[in-house]
Amino acid sequence: MTVPPPVLTATNIRKSFGDREVLAGISLEAREGEVISILGGSGSGKSTFLRCLNLLEVPDEGQIAIGDVQAPLARNRHGRLEVSDGRAAARLRMQTAMVFQGFNLWPHLTVLQNVMEAPLRVHRRDRDEVLATARSLLERVGMAGFHAAYPKRLSGGQQQRVAIARALATNPKLVLFDEPTSALDPERVREVLALMRSLAEEGRTMIVVTHEMAFARDVSGRVVHLMNGRVESSGSPAHMFGADATAAFRAFLAPAAL
């Protein structure tokens, strides 16, 4: 069996905010169809790391490639890394999609318009095609009856499902999830996790920053535990949640086990 090609290669990502080092050199490779859960306590840098992957945060050090396209990062005259080519960065982002903790749907657009916006305006795809895709995606996430609704009218779980449909609308190579269920109440968490599980099963490449241990254990193919801006340990769920788990990861899990 051949190993699928890497969709994402992040090498030695470092990031500090002022004096505080948030990421102390993290490398991660995601292969096609892989689902990676990133776990860690608050302040471990997991969200910052995820936001570096699509350049919403610019790392201080490191390299990122989506497929075989390098992120346009170069040093400016002060020696700081910055996005050297905005268009190239945008093209890179067009290959990815992000689902946010706070949904971040565009409030002035309807559910259907939210889903159609990126493929229609950014990718300039054919309208009929985009509409057909958007309809089937909304059907898929269980929001078929809400095409004309505005985001404000929806529950958190519904908004997040629309946001997931929006993320899939461009058929991205990689979907980044930034704590997608953290702003939801428990019953809504289930509907969003069920949807994410079905995406994983159809072979989407996903990197998920989450606090949902059941999701990490049952759905993802690899678990990465971040601590103090470093990869403390990583491996298959069976390994990470089994007898070989590191003491630090066990300590991290302990409150959840109570």
Add this chain to the structure above:
Amino acid sequence: MGEHLTFIASVTALLVRAVPVTLLILAVSGVCATALATGLTAMSVARSPLPRLIQRTWTFLFRGTPLILQIFMIYYGFAMVPWIRHGILWTAFRDPVFCTCLAMTCCCSAYIAEIFRGALAAVPRGEIEAGRACGMTGFMLLRRVIAPSLVRIALPSYSNEIIMMTKSTSLASTITVLDITGVAQQVIAHSYRTLEVFCAAAALYLLINAGLSALLAALERRLDVDRAVPSISVPPTLEPLS
């Protein structure tokens, strides 16, 4: 009593003929001030310090001095400058309507730019990030994500500013413009019937502002997605995570 009414009726007829002048000043300075304010807002978030400094200085000067002084300075003051007095610019600066429009454009653009600047800061960051995350840049991000939110946030304060501007147009009467207030003062000079004339003039301003308020409120309602009631039909069903 009947004499009062016929007088007010005839005065009102005179004043109504001055309404286009008031509306002209309002329309020209309203449009120009809004356009200028948009530029100033862009300058206020520029990366290099010079545009930001220009915007701050502009606001400091035109918000910090009385509009009437600005009008006087442009109309009477610029007439003292030889190269304006004897140059091609004089055709514009000798016209009091032009001078009023120019002063109001400068002054009100400073206020409107502050309204836009505040609204820009209030556009939720997450909406912008969602735009960037899917590959939007520059103008598209501005037009598709930032502007729609900005307009909705700014509109109530902006409406307020437009209403204020309507009333400010009356200052044109101080430099000989025969707008509603100018005609009113002319009629008073002949008739000495202050109360009736000013009441009739005030009524006209009220009417104009009532119309503007209704228009702006309609726009606000139209943009308010919360009022548009969607058709929610099928409740979603999903398999729970086992």
